Amino acid sequence: MLGSLRVWHGGTELDLGPPGRRAVLGLLVLAGGEAMSKQDLVDALWGERPPRSAVNVLQTHVKHLRRLLEPDRPARSGSEILPHVGGGYALRWDAVDVDLPHVRGLVAEANEARRDGETGRAAALFGEALRWWRGKPLADLPLLATHPKVLSLVAERRWLLAGYGDAMLAIGAAREVLTELAEAAADQPLDEPAQARLIRAYHGAGQRATAFRLYQEVRERLVEELGVEPGPELLAAHAALLDEGDPPANPRPAARVPRQLPAGPPGFTGRAVELSILDELVPRAAGSGGTVAIAAVTGTAGAGKTALAVHWAHRMKNRFPDGQFYANLRGHSPAPSATALEVLTRFLSALDVPAERLPADTETASALYRTLMTDRKALILLDNVDTAEQVRPLLPAGPGCLVLVTARDRLTGLVALHGARRLTLDMLDPGEALEVLGRVLGSDRIRAEREAAAEVAGLCAYLPLALRIAAANLADNPGDGIEDYAIELRKGNLLAALTVPGDEQIAVRTAFDLSYAALPAGTRRLFRLLSLVPGNDIGVEAVEILSGTDQASRMLDTLAGAHLVEQHAPDRYRFHDLLRRYAADRLESRESPAERESARRRLHEWYLRAVDHAAKIVYPHMFRIPLSVPDGPVPAAVRENTADWLETELGNLVAVVEDAARNGPRPVAWLLADALRGYFWMSLRQVEWRAAAGAALSAAEEDGDPRARAAARLSLADLSFRQGRYREAVRHYTGALVLARRAGWVETQAAVLGNLGCAYWQSGRLPAAAARFSRALELSRRAGRPAGEAVALGNLGLVQWEMGDLPQAAGHYARALRRYRRIGSRYGEAINLSNLGQVQHARGRATEAAGLLAEALALHRDAGNRAGEAETLGRLASVCCDLGRLTDALDHARDGLRLARETGEPRGEGEALVALAVVHHRAGHRRDAVHRYRQALALLRETGDRYPEVDALIGLATATGDLGQARQALALAERAGYRALRRRASAAVESILRL
Incomplete structure (x- = not known):
């Protein structure tokens, strides 16, 4: 209920059908087990003007819901879940598992802990309750948005967030809760407690000036909109700011300062x-x-x-x-x-x-x-x-x-x-325009023909772009006089004026015409074809493919010299948008549709071949739609430095996907987007990922190809998964699985099931994850895909690890490792080496673990997989602790934390913080350890990564001697089936009791 309405039966999510049917179920759940009359349901669904058939429609919805919720119920027997009660219907809460009472139980437990003075435990319980919320209640049912019980749930979440914020502030974790409190305050601009809480958080986080500014803004808002002065909570928060100096320093690592400006323009003049x-x-x-x-x-x-x-x-x-x-x-x-x-x-x-x-x-x-x-x-x-x-x-x-x-x-x-x-x-003044010409031609040449130069500047309308092009033309022909060029410009302007009267860009186009006409025929053709490039820039190799010539580099130098293109990086060029439009006009008039399409096809096929080749090198284990592209050249950079080539070309690759989705051929859109999915997974370039996957899905749905639709859905699901939006990921994975089954596409079914299992694994549903990994392994074997087998085996190892079956986990990792090496996937090899090292460490084989992790670290660094490097460094830090190498452990933990933050990997950052906390704890730095554990917990609760969260909670309980936290960790480990963590949590409880 705490987000979009979702229902499972026997571990499988149900498709509830149309919004009306979903709303009926939502209303019955909101009733809390009490019966609702048919009239109350009709009023809630249709308001004052229900259709004549409203009761029949309602009865049909209930009939379908009963079939979904009780598929094995004998015909003509009464419903155990949705019984008919007193002329209406009820949903029996004792017959189903609803998330809402569970969350309310956690909140009640948190409030009790707070009353008993166990603030740390209260904060942890509030945080656990908050994590169950995935959006507005019944967010997918806007017709119920103003229902009193939905509004009541919205208020419940606000109270929960307030309790969590107060508890976190009380334990000194202001920084960790700042974002949540800022969002809550933005949502309630006139709510004084929410604003006071945010002021206290800024103060606690050391941002005193921001806290003062916020108080002034809130006070002005209250006076202007409500005509009242701040109440006691705001005044108390303000008084604390006035009475106290800066809070004790608790510096966080220096954030990176964005430096995003493009290179400055050379030879800037005037203005x-x-x-x-x-x-x-x-x-x-x-x-x-x-x-x-x-x-x-x-x-x-x-x-x-x-x-x-x-x-x-x-x-x-x-x-x-x-x-x-x-x-x-x-x-x-x-x-x-x-x-x-x-x-x-x-x-x-x-x-x-x-x-x-x-x-x-x-x-x-x-x-x-x-x-x-x-x-x-x-x-x-x-x-x-x-x-x-x-x-x-x-x-x-x-x-x-x-x-x-x-x-x-x-x-x-x-x-x-x-x-x-x-x-x-508008335009440069005449003196500045002459200065632009003089920077290229030299001041002596301008002085020698000053009147002619002034005329050229005027004929170029004193516009910088036209002036630079005119100067380039004159520089290329030093034997010609400026007067001769002015005559040519004058003729061009006269002709343009006769054909396009009143156009403010006449002067610019005339300068273009003269520059274009002076080019050799082959260079003119290349210039025209460049207008077909959908991205913002292009490399020399791509231009050679587009134009079908091996002289592209020389021709591009000619165009750059004439200022018709700009070389902004070695071997890379871009257009001004006016020049692109001019080139497109020339292309339209000179090349036939067949010639234009042939050039586009060459470029598309080149990009497809290149990305396919890159995929085989960097992520061969990831399933992709098979390509049927004619043999041809592959960029040298792809073979020499694949990751760098993908990074350099990514903007163009996404532009090609979007262009093909709009203008065709549509298969290029989904094929290229699917081939890039593995790179997006590794690099987490989510803006580009969202654009490519969205364009691919649009193209696939336009064509109605079920395989293409399944692949695009899989990409969107992977994006949601990598962002930590697991419920959204499950929805997309389920849709992709339905499409793959409809198409009879076994390989994709295996890939989707594997990733769906990962979503369940991340959210702590281990049996459901294991079932899907096993099914993915079976399908991959049936399809003869060793890469799919490798992925499934590695995933089964993860589940066995978290369930505490370390020998089984080690066996799965070892088998996965052999398959990854057989298919040549260094990425998969590195991940499984790291995972195997983690298991062997847990089994007490620290020396073997150190060797495995060192090997994994080298592979991750060779592949440029910085997220994998960060994770492995954290694990290596823990091993070094056990081997007594505390200095190495501290270095590895700090490097891992830095990398995790740079790559934006929240799980990796959380695990790195846990590793750093462990090192501090072993070294006797208890205060630093507690601080790092708390940081890790706050982050991991946000991402929903339960296993490392429980791990961190056990560490924090051990470091602080907090029996409540240790018991909470034990309960969480038992509920999730984390056998190894359950043993550790139980040991922590016993140790604290002995104290």
């Missing part, structure tokens, strides 16, 4: 007035009061808006010590404009928000972004904006921030509603 206006905004941004400073640089295409913004940003970046953020919103790009959520996800990731904590909707993401930026002095450059609506969710709250926007639109809404300072760029 002194505009630069000085921007300079004036910096003192305002650096101040401690007021609102965020916003500057909007607007103007026509080619006016140099981006160049001005980037140049100024580099000049001022030291004034913004908390980071410089950059996003190209693709307002006038052939690719779809960037969404605010896409940009917010990148910004939040740069602010060290773990992947599984990234919000899935724009409103929540924007609120979290504003909260995290409140105390920062940062520069946010939003380039190539289309409309003001794109910008609003990206505005930070901190008055120390400055937002710099570039756009062709005048952004009147941003100026009117948010006080943006608008700078309109």
Whole structure:
């Protein structure tokens, strides 16, 4: 009930059918076992205007629900779960297992612990209860959103969060609960206790200035909207700020400072007035009061808006010590404009928000972004904006921030509603235009033909883009006079004026025409074909494939010299969007549809071959849709440094997926997205993953191909799994499994079952996970897929490990390891070496474990798998502790924690914190150990990773001598079937009792 309504029978999730049927069941569960009359149900479902057939529809819904919930019930017998009671229906709570009473029991136990003074135990129990909540109650049934009992559940969650926040603050864990309290306060802007709790959290976390600012904001809000002054809770929180100095230092590791600005434009010239206006905004941004400073640089295409913004940003970046953020919103790009959520996800990731904590909707993401930026002095450059609506969710709250926007639109809404300072760029002044020409041609040549140079500048409309192209043309022909070039420009402008009257880009197009006409025929063709590239840049090898020539490098140098493309990195080039459009116009007029499609097909096939080849090297164990692509060349970089090639080309690969989904051929979209799934799994590039998987699913559903739909669903499920959204993952996996079965696709059934088992494993449902892993192993053997067998065996090892059957776990890992080595998967080999090392350590074979883990660490480092490296370092730290190598243990634990945080792996970070706590504990640093255990617990409870959470709870109980925590750990281990942890927890309880 605590999220979308979901029901299982015998371990299998049921498809409840249409929303109306789901709502009937939801209402009956909400009744708490009491009967509801048919009239009450009809009123709740249809309100004041029910259809004539409402009662019949209701009875049909109940009939189907009974069949689903009691499939073995004899015909004509009464229902044990949904009986007919007094002219209505009831759902017997004693016949089903409902999550709501379990959570209420945990809350009651937590309140009792708090009354008994066991604050740490209360915090742990509140946290356990909170983890059962996966969203708004009955979130998938909007028609019940205003039902009194649903609203009551919403209030229950608020009380739970308040209790959890108070308990965490009481035990000194303010930092660990800050995000939750900030979200709660944002959801209840006029709730004084919620706001007071957040003020106390900021104070406890050492952010005193933010706490003061929040108090002032809340006070002003109360006065303006309710006409009241702050009440006792807010006043007490404020008094604590006034009466106390800064809280005791408890520094957290220094966060990475985002440095996202692109390279500055070489030879930037002019714009002194505009630069000085921007300079004036910096003192305002650096101040401690007021609102965020916003500057909007607007103007026509080619006016140099981006160049001005980037140049100024580099000049001022030291004034913004908390980071410089950059996003190209693709307002006038052939690719779809960037969404605010896409940009917010990148910004939040740069602010060290773990992947599984990234919000899935724009409103929540924007609120979290504003909260995290409140105390920062940062520069946010939003380039190539289309409309003001794109910008609003990206505005930070901190008055120390400055937002710099570039756009062709005048952004009147941003100026009117948010006080943006608008700078309109039109043309350079004549002197600045001559300076641009002089930087390329030399001042002597300009002085020699000053009048002609001035005429060229005027014919280029004093626009920087046209001026740079004109200067490049003149530089390529030093024997020609500037006067001759002016004559050519004059002719071109006259012709353009006759054919396209009133077009503000006439001068630019004329300069393009002259540059284009001066190119050799082959280079002109290559320039035209570049307009087919869907991404923002392209490498030389890809251009050779697109154009079918091995002279691409020389031709690209020619185009770069003429300023028709820009070389922004070694062997990589990109277009200005005006030039791309110009090239597309020329392509349309010169190449036939068949020639254009042939070039696109060559590029698509090249990318497919390359990614398929990369997959065989980096993640051969992961199932993929078989490709049927003609033989051909594969990029040298794929063979030499696969991971780097994938990273470099990722933007283009995703652009190809999206382009194929929109414009065809659609199979390219799902084939390429599926081939990239393994890379996304390893790198967790979730923005790109979501875009590729979403485009693939759109293309697959358009074509109706069940295999393609299954593969796309599998990718979305994997993304949810890697983000820690296990229930959402299970939903997607179940849909993919249905599609794979419908298509008779055994290999995919095995892959989905394996991943579905992982979702159950992560959420602590070990028997259900083991059943699915065993079935996946059986299907993989039937299909003759050793890679699938390897994955299933390794997963079975994980389950056996957590169930405490260490010999069985070691056997599964060893068999998986042999298969991974047979298929050449160094990634799978490294993971199973690490897992086998962990098991052997637990079996008391520390020396053998150290060797296995060292081998795994080397493989992870060779493959660039930093998340695997972080996990293995944590395990190696624990082994070194047992071997008496405490210095090595501390180094490994710290390195593992740093890597886990850099890679955004919450489970890895949690395990690294546990490892670091163990090292501190063994070294006698009890205070540090307790702090690390608490950090780990807070993180692992958020991610829902139960096994390491129980492990951390046992460690914390042992370090603090807290009998309540030890008993809680024992109960959790027994409930989940963690036999090894149950033995450890039991030993901890006995040890504390002896004390």
